[in-house]
Amino acid sequence: MLTLFHTAATNEPLFANLLNEIAPDVPVRHIVDETILPYAREHGVNEQLQQRVADTILGAIQHGSEVVLCTCSTIGGCAEAVQAGTDKTVQRVDRAMAEKAVALGSRILVAATLASTLQPTCELVRDAAAKAGKEVELIEVLCASAWPKFEAGDREGYFAEIAAELRNVAAQGDVVVLAQASMAGAAALCADLPIPVLSSPRLGLEAAVNAYRNATQE
Secondary structure, three states: OEEEEEOOOOHHHHHHHHHHHHOOOOOEEEEEOOOHHHHHHHHOOOHHHHHHHHHHHHHHHHOOOOEEEEOOOOOHHHHHHHHHHOOOEEEEOOHHHHHHHHHHOOEEEEEEOOHHHHHHHHHHHHHHHHHHOOOOEEEEEEOOOOHHHHHOOOHHHHHHHHHHHHHHHHHHOOEEEEOOHHHHHHHHHHOOOOOOEEOHHHHHHHHHHHHHHHHHHO
16 A cells, blocks of 8 residues: 655645545555654654654555655655665655756745754755756745644635745745645645745655556556
């Protein structure tokens, strides 16, 4: 099966709906651990967090997962590190987005609503750029006022805050990367911007589905 590993419960229906649209035939299991993100915000991405992520992913593999997709950008690097210890596929949801951003432009706006997500996403984009042999300039955009709305369950307010901030900075870049999967809904509010706004859920899930199909056809 394909396992989706979430650190926010709201991501489960988001990805379930996308999978139903993209590949309804693929068997899926969702794992949600909402204690991970608060821990990462307080302690950073340390060895204890890496071990927790590894235990969750390897446990999913032991229970029959061919592919595990981590939908949390903050722990994406932790998730990818687990790949070295298994012959199954472990992916982070935002890598496909980072690769597309690098292909689209050199000045990349990395937008996040949590400061803890900026560093891992910037590192990912730099890695994607290095693998593509391209130099990029990263411009960090922290939409800090949006996160309290997310925590309060105000999804529309959350998306509106993000979109408003992106309008203020769009002229500085060639492409926008929305660092967190939870931010994806803001892209629809940014159709008027002169640059593309990329979000991770669809691109990441498409990559995971392709990996699943390749693994099960062997």
